[in-house]
Amino acid sequence: MRIAIVINTSWNIYNFRMSLVKALLAEGHEVIAIAPPDAYSPYLVAAGCQYVPIQMENKGTNPLQDMLLIKQFYSVYTKVQPQVILQYTIKPNIYGTLAAKLAGIPTINNVSGLGTVFIVRNLVSKVALGLYRLAFWFPLKVFFQNHDDQALFIHYKLVKPRLTDVLPGSGIDIKKFVPAPVFTRNLDFTFLMIARVLYEKGVVEFVEASRKLKQKYPQVRCQLLGGLDEAGNIGIKKNTFMAWVNEGAIEYLGTTDDVASVILESDCVVLPSYREGTPKTLLEAAALGKPIITTYVPGCKETVVNGENGYLCEVRNATDLATKMEQMYLLADSQLQQMGAASRRLAVTKFDEQLVIDKYLAVINSIPAKA
Known part of the structure; x- marks a missing residue:
């Protein structure tokens, strides 16, 4: 079968969807990756995909302007002629689905996170709700990464319940x-946050909590790994962020293609996000046997059994986050090790990526082959 996978960046496909891509290729399917060109586009070709570029501004929030994407998606889809299209991220999910309907091609959509339009309620978010309601009339299946997002879409009548299913995030290998192989604890206890430098990821709360913690325990290290993003009103300005770094509130690690090695060097992974699909970084942390501190919000709360493999804190509450970080820091080595082991068990039993792959294959295999 000829299968297209469509996301807002080639980086996203390579870093988050390659296990599914490899599984599809192993099943004998032809996979066409459709995404804007970036440094990771050649890696998709090297992995065995066909690559088709498409121009898509993934940070824009003007639905009227974005409607022009329908024509572009339609042009690509009619040219490539896939038998099914797997779509991720907001713009492919909305405009790609409408284009696929016009082209007569079934789609399988994945709502990996609700994005800023659902966190900030304004005219743009109202228009987005309407567009979701229109587009999600047509997919063959709509996967969600947590039950809260699924329930929200059903509550607002954006999608028929029978079309939906829930995945364990993106899964983890x-x-x-x-x-x-051997448990170690850093002499200078190290908290690691992995996220783009955005307000909605809880970066401000992490910085404030780090300040509070370091006043009592100056030897503690609080690190942030992730790219700077000054887009719109959601990204923290570089000057502001670097001022926090220069004062010593946190250490900035920049970006890396080897996130796992950085996680392994930490003692606890922290993500005080306002809302997520299911954060891949927390799944990686769990699989690597690290305790987690995250917010009690959809997408994040699924990764922690409070008190067993980490702690859940209140969203937008730096004081509560600092309290949970202090609790983690004060754990005995044996308790910290037990929490890490519990994270690993959770990853194995709940978030194994094979669960994700099997659900996709089941839907794909239900599509009648074209003569």
Whole structure:
């Protein structure tokens, strides 16, 4: 079968969807990756995909302007002629689905996170709700990464319940991401946050909590790994962020293609996000046997059994986050090790990526082959 996978960046396909891509290729399917060109586009070709570029501004929030994407998606889809299209991220999910309907091609959509339009309620978000309601009339299946997002879409009548299903996030390769063979604790206890430098990821709360913690325990290290993003009103300005770094509130690690090695060097992974699909970084942390501190919000709360493999904190509450970080820091080595082991068990039993792959294959295999 000829299968297209469509996302807002080639980087996204390579870093988050390659296990599914490899599984499809192993089943004998032809996979066409459709995404804007970036440094990772050649990697998709090297992995065995056909690559078709498409121009798509993934940060724009003007639905009227974005409607022009329908024509572009339609042009690509009619040219490539896939038998099914797997779509991720907001713009492919909305405009790609409408184009696919016009082209007569079934789609399988994945709502991996609700994005800013659902966190900030304004005219743009109202228009987005309407567009989702229109587009999600047509997919063959709509996968969600947590039950809260599924329930929200059903509540607002954006999608028919029978079309929906829930995945364990993007899943995690539990064979690739494995804990260190011997438990170690850093002499300078290290908290690691992995996220783009955006307000909605809880970066401000992490900085404030780090300040509070370091006042009592100056030897503690609080690190942030992730790219700077000054887009619109959601990205923290570089000057502001670097001022926090220069004062010593946090350490900035920049970006890396080897996130696992950085996680392994930490003692606890922190993500005080306002809302997620299911954060891949927390799944990686769990598989690598690290305790987690995250917010009690959709997408994040699924990764922590409070008190067993980490702690859940209140969203937008730096004081509560600092309290949970202090609790983690004060754990005995044996307790910290037990939490890490519990994270690993959760990754194996709940978030194994094979569960994701099997659900996709089941839907794909239900599509009648064209003569």
